[in-house]
C-alpha cells in the first residue's frame with residue numbers, strides 16, 4: 001500500500017528537524033539537535049563523529065526503537081514519524097523494522113542457537129513467508145556473500161568475518177529500503193574492513209538500499225562519497241573522497 | 248516458522264537435560280509420596296477385603312478390631328447367629344507381633360480364623376487353605392515365607408501350607424493366618440511360669456483353698472482359664488437384608504457394636520491414616536514449591552543469558568508473543584522431561600520401598616498436569632523479564 005503511494009524519486013529516507021532530548025530540566029541531554037538528512041536508494045553514506053556526539057541515538061531514532069522529541073521521518077516518501085502529528089504514524093513499529101529497516105551491528109549479534117541459514121531465514125519467516133521460501137532467499141544471499149559453503153553450521157563456529165557477512169545477509173534478506181550499520185568494521189583489520197565496505201556498496205546497488213554506516217574507522221572514511229559529520233547532536237553534510245573500492 | 252524454543256534447547260541440551268533429570272528426581276519423590284498414600288489406602292482396604300465379612304461385631308463402643316483393642320467373649324457368636332438376616336458368623340482374633348523368618352524378625356499381623364469359615368483369605372496363590380485346627384499357617388507373600396517353611400510363634404512351630412497375595416494390615420504388615428484356637432492362645436494365654444505362679448498364688452489363698460471343701464481349688468483354677476475372648480465376630484449378611492439393619496439390630500440387643508464395610512473403610516482409611524495423609528500432603532506442597540522454584544530459577548537464568556538475543560529478536564521484528572512462547576515452551580519441555588524422568592524413577596524404585604507404594608495412572612496424569620501448570624507459572628517471571636528487554640539495547644551505545 002505504502003509503496004504505491006511512494007513518489008517516483010529515489011529517496012529512501014528523509015529526516016527534517018529531528019531532535020532528541022534525554023531527560024529534562026537541568027539534567028537534559030540534547031543528543032540530537034535539528035538534524036536534516038536525505039538518503040537515496042543505492043547509496044552508502046558515512047556518519048562520523050566523536051564519542052557521545054549522538055550517532056547511536058540517530059540510528060535508534062531511524063530504527064524506530066527510540067522516539068524522537070521533535071521532527072519528521074519519511075521512508076520512501078511516507079511519513080512514519082511526525083512530532084507535529086503526535087509522534088509515530090505507524091502502529092506496528094516491529095513490522096516497520098522487520099520489513100523496511102535492516103540492522104548491522106559492530107558485533108554480529110547472531111542468534112547462537114540457530115544455524116547460518118536460519119539466522120537469515122528467520123526474518124522472512126517472521127514476516128510470514130513459508131519456511132522453504134525464506135530459506136531459499138537466505139541461501140541465495142548467503143551465496144552472494146560467499147558464505148554459501150557454511151549454511152548448516154552453527155554460527156559460533158564461523159570466523160569473525162564470516163559472521164559479519166551472515167549479519168549483512170540478515171539485514172538484506174527482507175529487501176529493506178534502509179539499512180543501519182553501527183560500526184560494522186570496528187573489529188576487522190583494514191583489508192577485511194574494506195572488503196565489508198565493498199560488499200555494502202555492492203548490496204546497496206544491487207538491492208537498491210540506502211545504507212548508513214556509523215564509523216570512527218579512518219580506514220574506511222575515504223570510501224564514502226557522502227559523509228554526515230555529527231558533533232553535539234548537529235549534523236553537517238560534506239562530500240567524501242569516494243575512493244574506489246575496486247572490483 | 249522455526250521453533251526458537253527447541254533450537255535453544257538443542258543448543259544447551261546438556262545443561263537442559265541435566266536440569267530436567269534433577270527436577271525429575273524431585274518429581275519422582277513427589278509421585279512416590281502420592282504412591283505411599285495410595286498404598287496406605289490400599290492396605291486399609293486389603294485387610295477389609297481379606298476378611299470377607301459384611302459386618303464386624305466388636306466390643307461395645309470400640310473401633311475394633313484393628314483400629315482399637317476389642318474383646319468379645321468367644322461364645323457371643325451363638326446369639327448373633329440367631330438374629331434375622333445373619334447368614335454366617337465366625338470368631339476372629341487379630342494381633343500384631345514379630346515372628347522370626349529366616350533369621351530376621353518380621354512384623355506380621357496374626358489373624359486367627361476358623362478353618363473353612365468367614366475370615367479366611369479368599370484366593371491363595373499357592374498351597375492350600377488351613378485344614379487342621381492347629382499349627383498350620385497361611386502367609387502373605389510379603390512375609391518372605393515359602394510353603395513348607397515352619398515359623399515359630401511363641402511356644403509352637405507352624406507349618407506354612409498356603410500363600411496369599413496382598414493380605415496386609417492397614418499398617419502394611421503382611422498377614423499370617425493361623426487357626427483361631429492357636430491365635431487365642433497366643434493372644435490370651437499366659438506362659439508357663441506365670442501360670443505356675445498364679446496357681447501357687449491361688450493355692451496359697453486361704454479363701455479359695457479350704458481344707459474343708461475338697462474340689463474348690465480345682466473349680467477355681469478351671470474357671471480362671473475358661474473365659475476366652477476373641478477380637479471380633481465376623482458376620483455375613485443373608486441376601487436381601489441390608490447390612491445397616493442387621494448392624495442396628497445387633498447394636499440394640501447384644502451390648503456389642505457392629506461395623507459395616509463402609510464404616511470399616513471410614514475407620515481404617517479415613518480416620519486411621521488421616522494424620523499420615525496430611526503429613527504426605529505437606530510434603531507434596533513443599534515439593535511442588537521447591538520444583539516451581541527450581542524451574543523458575545533455571546528458566547529465569549536461561550532467559551537472562553539470552554537478553555541480547557531477545558533484544559535482537561525484538562529489533563528484527565519478532566513479536567512479544569513469539570518470545571513469550573519460546574520461554575513458555577522451554578519451561579514446559581523442562582517439566583515434561585522432569586515428569587518422564589520422575590515417573591521412570593518412581594517405577595524403578597517403588598518396589599524397593601519397605602511399604603506398599605501404589606503408583607496409580609490417575610495420579611501420574613494429575614502429576615503431569617500439576618507439573619506443567621507449575622512450570623507455566625514458574626516461567627512467568629522469566630517472560631516478564633524478557634518482555635522488558637528494550638530492542639534499543641541491541642544497537643548499543
Ligand SMILES: Nc1ncnc2c1ncn2[C@@H]1O[C@H](COP(=O)(O)OP(=O)(O)OP(=O)(O)O)[C@@H](O)[C@H]1O
Nearest residue numbers: 022023029031050051052053054055056057058644
Ligand atoms: N538512554 C539515554 N538516556 C540518557 N542519555 C542518553 C541516552 N542514550 C544516549 N544518551 C546520551 O546522548 C548522547 C549521545 O549518545 P550516543 O550514544 O548517541 O553517542 P555516540 O555518538 O553513539 O557515541 P559513541 O561513539 O561513544 O558510541 C550522550 O551524551 C549520551 O550520554
Ligand SMILES: [Mg+2]
Nearest residue numbers: 055056643644
Ligand atoms: Mg554509539
